[in-house]
Amino acid sequence: MLSGFVTLLLFTVIGEAISTLFNLPVPGAVTGLILLLIWLQIKGGASDNLQQVSQFCIHYMAVLFIPSAVAVFFMTDLLSRQWLPLMLATFVATPVGIVISGHFMQYLLRHRETSRSREQQS
Template identity: 85%
Template structure:
């Protein structure tokens, strides 16, 4: 299981480094996740240790959202000034992102079926 943690930490650190070096507009953790997905596609899947660690992290992921949820209560002045971007992000960008992701997944599945 230790090797699974090391793999996740390695991709996180590499993503952070790439994001900082190239001054990317995406967080380093996201860059690391993209690199991890590419690596898993090349490798052909996750090892058993990586699967166990990933399931463990997913199981406790809700705990990580508690501090952010509590912080919202202390940002009422900022929220009142930035209500339009928040509403647009919630009701426009989120559904649009879901639709685009769904279409992309269908495209990938069709492509995979053609290759088989």
């Protein structure tokens, strides 16, 4: 389990370094996740340790949102001034992101099936 945690931290640090070094407009954590995805695609999947750590993190993810949810109550002034961008982000960008993610997932699944069928023919 420790090796899975180290793997997640390693990709987070690498992503932060790349985002900082190249002054990317993407957070380092997102860059690290993209690199992790690429690595897992090349490797062919996650190890058991990485899966265990990932499930543990997902299980307790709701706890990580508590501070930001509480902070919203103290930002009523800002929320009242910025309501339009917030509503657009919530009701336009979220569905668009879901649709794009769904199409990308379908592409990856089709690509995996094509690769498997080629391997079986060989």
